[in-house]
Amino acid sequence: MSSLASGPTALIQVRWGFFISTQFLSVLVALSLLAGCGPSVNRYLLIETSLRAHDHKGADAIVAAAEKDYGSKSRVLYGMDRGMTLQLAGDYQQSNAVLEQAEDEVDRLYTRRIRTETLAFMTNDTALPYEGDPYEQVLINVLKALNYATMGQWQDALVEARRIDHRLNVLSDRTKEKNAYRDDGFARYLTGILYESTGDVNNAFIAYRKAYETLEATRAWSHTAVPSQL
Template sequence: MAQAESEYGQRNRLLYSMDRGMTLHLAGDYVQSNSLLEQAAVEVERLYTRSIRTETAAFLTNDNMLPFEGDPYEHVMINVVKALNYAAMGQLTEAVVEARQIDHRLNVLSDSAKEKDGYREDAFARYLTGVLYESTGDLNNAFIAYRKAYEIYEATQGWSRTPMPPMLRADLLRTTDALHMTAEFEEYRRQFPETHWVPRGDQSNLAQVVVISYNGRAPRKEEAFLDIPISLSALQLVLLNRGVVHASNRQERRAADSVLYGLNGRVVRVALPRLVPQKTHVMQESVSLAPKEGAPISATSELVYNGTALAERALSDRMPGITTKALARAAVKFAAAEAATRGSQHAVNKGDAPWVGLLVGVLAHGLAVASEAADTRSWRTLPDEIQISRLWAPPGEYESRIQAVMRGGGAAQTGTSRPLMLRAGETVFLIQRVML
């Protein structure tokens, strides 16, 4: 992908840094991944200011002329992946620095978000910061993060399709007990009477293994065309065109439509993005730590992040603005094509006016249709879902084994294994990726 930087182009510098940073993260090159993701974070801040010239060019053509800015949930994921890079390298102090960046970004987003019920908080990001804070002994911030994650999961599960992970209940009980927050502890114990949890004091001589599982692929965006006829003949043409089998190549279809609608001159095209989910087939991961002697310690992963739901929400929040802008742009293009047609007719003698006007009209209206395109850019190297497993084990040598359990009774995917040397009190982060 490094060779593809030039293919992304200047307008997609942020997207390149995000894609490249994520692929390096998945490849285990955490240092280079953080270098690219830091560039992405800097670019996000830079893009808050934008050239009026670029805005004008985009309005006259399409939004692909604008620099790729990304959605707020993607901005948060930049810091999330950076934190996980540090955690995977065992640099938990640096990971906590990124956790504070996540806190800051989410606090700013929550204060500035226009949609009160839209994406303004991130339960998974808050939960991860809680895990990081607790891993470094910062129980106060860990509890605050866990409590926020609990509240966000509860408030957003309708659209995020991510129920509160059961392990978060144990986290709230463990941290409130350790902090001697009697009232809060008793309240959580009343709310979660069946939750099994272990006091933090009983875990002081144990090591913790946190497995981050990335499953599936993020949804992709495609164009959806809305062809608006402004005469009866144009309506008949649009209906006929929809019933005709087009060329399999999208560029060929676009070219054919441009000629057809250019000749008619009474069809306005609007292009809007739509999401195409690519849901994972993984139901959960089965994780085990096998010691040289004795029974293995096992756990199953729990869903903490639904990337498809976040992408759908982000697009839904932006769609009114995208649609309004696209309709206004289409109207301007149509008016410009009409003006060019009439202007060309007045610029020549009366005998040549009909065919000159026809030629210019076909070109102007055809160009208006051809130049209309939806912005389908997104951070597609993200997963569809993220699941987390947390295991506590006595110090010693282990063989970690991670196996993906498929939905619908499908055969389990052969997982990865690696040797681990665990020390009392430490936290080890493992990264797992399943493309299915």
């Protein structure tokens, strides 16, 4: 596999154009979904207002100032929120540092799940730390991949692409409900771009095919058209 030293080719830049054009909207949607889980809906309204005003640093400052309010059981949620606002503020390195901590916390909580689920069963659900829903866990790697790619660290971005594929492949195998979150066309499209950018055309083809199939299968309710680049 050959590495890409100078960045994507013209064709891949076209694919990036579509992907990046949807990134800001995706972050707003993600923050809106996370708002229901957070300790303060008002905080998310302030964040959204700042983002719509293109005050990305202001939005990040709101999240940073509220770190203690998230509490010890919402470290993953704080990491996702902060990682997204740092990315939009252009601090890609710090964004990845925070997202890495969130991902480590997800892995740590996974190993404790049986014990904490037993505790919650004996007491109440609030005893369970928040480890994120599957789509949020995938989003962590998506954001990290975008940060690495933006900084020109293509091999690191490729590592995140493989992590995305692994998460989605495991999720697809484990999830039996037809309408449940079991794949992600947006994330698959990103991995395809990253594979193609680094010369791995075989995995790029597989990723693009899965992206097309997933986007086509969900377009009725997502109202998201399949990119013409696919």
